[in-house]
Amino acid sequence: MWRESNREDQVADTRERMINAAVVALQRHGVSGMSFTQILADSGAARGAIYHHFPGGKYQLVAEAAERNGQDVCAHLGSLPADTPVGVVEAFLSAIRPVLAASAAGTSCAVAAIAMSADHAESDGDHPLRQIAADAFDSWAGALTDRLVEVGLPPQDAMDLAITLVTLLQGAHVQCRAAGRLEPFERAARVVQALVRSHYPDR
Secondary structure (H helix, E strand, O other), rough: OOHHHHHHHHHHHHHHHHHHHHHHHHHHHHHOOOOOHHHHHHHHHOOOHHHHHHOOOOOHHHHHHHHHHHHHHHHHOOOOOOOOHHHHHHHHHHHHHHHHHHHOOOOOOOOHHHHHHHHHHHHHHHOHHHHHHHHHHHHHHHHHHHHHOOOOHHHHHHHHHHHHHHEEEEHHHHHHHHHHHHHHHHHHHHHHHHHHHHOOOOO
């Protein structure tokens, strides 16, 4: 019984390592540049592991990696430490700053990577990559909306601000990557902070 349980743990661990490696590959190379060879090398998995764990091939691995990354980000956004709308915005900006610094240095967003490649992959499976990306972005906006409502914003205001923040994040990914520096994000962050502080001075 112990041996069987141990084997199941090893199988699950191999699959998790492959998904984690795929997330990193998407961030660094996008869908088209992601290779099975690199995934196997980074995860330490055997060559036959790809189709054993992901019978749908590259499409399935990409889809599951993007979904996992989206879920991880959503969980983080849902637990931002703050007790005012301004505090939530500042916590969000602080959380994404190192992510965008990495983007300026050459990485990107795994979820955005599949959104940009969706036109080439929609025929490869039952769940189009564009929809996976859209669901992830919606979940991020939903998590931020919930946090903003918790600290006192009306639901509609909270949703509008949450969508603005997610849009800022994705736009900053592109601009920081193109510029090779964090300045585009810092400028946008200062404007958003000023607008929120002026609009909710007592919150």
